[in-house]
Amino acid sequence: MTSGSRAEPQWLSPDEQAIWRDWLAVTSLLPAALQRALHADAGLSLPDFDVLVLLSETDGGRLRVSELARALTWERSRASHHLSRMEKRGLVAREECEDDGRGWFVVLTAAGRDALERAVPGHVDTVRSLFLDPLPAGGDTGLADALAALRTGLERSVTNDRIPPR
Amino acid sequence: MTSGSRAEPQWLSPDEQAIWRDWLAVTSLLPAALQRALHADAGLSLPDFDVLVLLSETDGGRLRVSELARALTWERSRASHHLSRMEKRGLVAREECEDDGRGWFVVLTAAGRDALERAVPGHVDTVRSLFLDPLPAGGDTGLADALAALRTGLERSVTNDRIPPR
């Protein structure tokens, strides 16, 4: 029943609010759109894709679980859960680690490599059409700089179970 | 065993790749950090917060489920699930809709309003310190423009169960 003016604690200025809401909208819509395209295209989720790309870029196609988690900025537990799911689908496999009895290697399987190669072209197209192409001018450094600044700030402020950047 | 050069399908240019990876890192770290702060502070999740803010801005503090979903760019089903959880915690309530026997109103409860008011100051601080403050210069339009462009593009390309923008 209270008309118009509720208690409005210190909030953001209209400009700040606009940019923040756009940020929220974009960061919710873009991954969802990518996810749908990638899944329809190649039966992979975004996290699946990230894992496969990382492994494919690694010499020998294998990586310790913790290294993978660090590289993807994932919690260890998330990595463990996700790798189990991917293993069940045959996209990766675990191999014992000779040097350290506690550890495991994650290995890209042939099926995983195939799935990745099937997925990449379409995914790149989607990233271009939904993200890179719509960006204002060509060398627009505004966004790149902003992201870099945000990233370093965030990485500094993370102190969790997350494996700290080396 | 394959040294260096695997089959590398058309991928992104180094510049594109850099910006894309920064984007991915930031859009994964920022929500996680906000989530943690908000939860520690006020026991709310980010989606909880969004719902509460929206309702608090609505005259009478009530809204049809579909309106809420549209405003938040959520799928109907997500809204339904999430509102059930929030209802169970007493943050919102459902009220019958007199005009339309199929529909319901979502109402902000006193507890919901309290939780929101407890949460806002800290959340605003976090948004400032992790997002707004680290941004390069003051009126840096680079990011704002980029986000606006991305947003309109994305909203056009969404054709799902998602309620299309009015």
Add this chain to the structure above:
DNA sequence: CGAACATAAGTGACATGTCAACCATTCCCG
């Protein structure tokens, strides 16, 4: 050596999101 501690990884419970299928009501139109 062996006890305390650190590190690698996995597990279970639970919150969140998506998709598809499902009722119930309302609309539309003959």
Add this chain to the structure above:
DNA sequence: CGGGAATGGTTGACATGTCACTTATGTTCG
């Protein structure tokens, strides 16, 4: 009026993420 299509909303199954805890192995140092 009556029957099919559209609309509002819910449900169930399942994928993903987080948190707290456990297990097993390695490390350090008296």
